[in-house]
Amino acid sequence: MSVPRERMKNLSIHRPIIYGNVASVLTPKQREQLAATAPDHTHTWTVAVRSAATAADQDPESTMVGGADDLGYFIKRVTFKLHETYANPVRNIDRPPFEVTETGWGEFEIQIKITFVADAAEKPITFYHHLKLHPWPAPGEPEIPPLDVAVKLGPVHSWQYDELVFNEPFNTFLDTLTKHPPTPLVKIRRKPVPFHLAHMQGLAASRGGTPEFTQQMEREEADRLEDAQRNLLADEDKWKLRLIEKERELEQLKRLVEERG
Numbered sequence: 001m002s003v004p005r006e007r008m009k010n011l012s013i014h015r016p017i018i019y020g021n022v023a024s025v026l027t028p029k030q031r032e033q034l035a036a037t038a039p040d041h042t043h044t045w046t047v048a049v050r051s052a053a054t055a056a057d058q059d060p061e062s063t064m065v066g067g068a069d070d071l072g073y074f075i076k077r078v079t080f081k082l083h084e085t086y087a088n089p090v091r092n093i094d095r096p097p098f099e100v101t102e103t104g105w106g107e108f109e110i111q112i113k114i115t116f117v118a119d120a121a122e123k124p125i126t127f128y129h130h131l132k133l134h135p136w137p138a139p140g141e142p143e144i145p146p147l148d149v150a151v152k153l154g155p156v157h158s159w160q161y162d163e164l165v166f167n168e169p170f171n172t173f174l175d176t177l178t179k180h181p182p183t184p185l186v187k188i189r190r191k192p193v194p195f196h197l198a199h200m201q202g203l204a205a206s207r208g209g210t211p212e213f214t215q216q217m218e219r220e221e222a223d224r225l226e227d228a229q230r231n232l233l234a235d236e237d238k239w240k241l242r243l244i245e246k247e248r249e250l251e252q253l254k255r256l257v258e259e260r261g
Contacts, residue, residue: 005170012167013177015074016052016185018066018213019112020159021045023133025151026103034103041103042147043133047110048099049078052161052213053183063155063210068183072096073176074117081111107131114164120173122166132158157211185215 023045026034034041051069058064078098082089083106091100112127134144135153145153169177 005172007168008171008174009168011169011174012165013169013174014163014165015071015177015182016161016163016213017049017071018052018159018161019047019049019127020065020129020157021047021110021131022063022065022158023131023156024154025147030103038103040105042105044101044103045131045133046099046101047080047112047129047131048097049075049112049114050098051182053185054212055183056186063157065157065159065211066213067097069180070096071098073180074120074173075114076117077115079111079113079115081113083108104133107133117173117176119170119176120166121170125164127160127162129160130158132156155210159211159213161213185213187215 023043026042026044030044031041048067049071050066051071052066053068054064054066055068072095075098076094078093080091080093080100082091082100082102083104086102086104093100108131110129110131112129113124114127115124116122133156135150135156137143137145150156166173166177
């Protein structure tokens with residue numbers, strides 16, 4: 001007998017993900033292979049949606065970010081909408097790894113739409129990611145370094161952490177999620193430097209490092225969101241007070257007009 005589907009009231013469950021890209025300067029051999037079809041291309045890049053945690057047994061030399069878990073148990077499809085100049089710019093990826101690898105010369109915005117499995121009964125969610133090819137410059141450096149300089153800095157990473165939250169999921173979908181717990185983020189990073197600090201610090205030596213998402217970064221992101229929410233509420237209260245003041249001024253002006261009329 002099948003289990004009846006019902007919403008689990010007052011319950012939510014989330015899955016941490018990352019989305020973004022890694023890019024590298026084309027090798028001489030790669031440029032030679034593309035000479036006839038895309039002679040202006042300078043980089044190879046991969047845009048992806050992955051689990052946030054990085055596999056514990058990953059090769060230390062690997063530039064892979066995240067991807068410790070297979071997300072196929074709750075994601076049905078990821079659609080990447082590339083720049084219209086690409087052949088078949090809308091790419092539907094129906095099984096892990098949810099990623100697209102291409103070559104090109106310019107940066108542009110990529111639309112990423114995640115479609116969930118039917119049992120989730122959730123609407124698709126859309127993110128936007130600016131494809132990053134060039135390393136963040138240190139003070140005094142050009143915005144786009146020469147290729148011979150960029151290749152020495154190593155791969156360029158640009159990733160965003162997010163959490164897919166399922167509020168009051170169906171019991172059957174909740175069962176699926178609980179059977180596949182996400183790999184916990186490491187407490188302390190094992191990689192050289194987090195991606196979001198590399199460009200802020202302007203450390204040329206660190207920009208070639210592979211980032212890793214950690215529990216500390218997760219807490220920092222949560223703190224930033226809480227601060228933003230507090231600031232938003234404070235601004236809302238401030239504008240409400242100003243509105244009340246303006247309404248009082250308007251009433252006073254109306255009374256003056258009536259008295260003089």
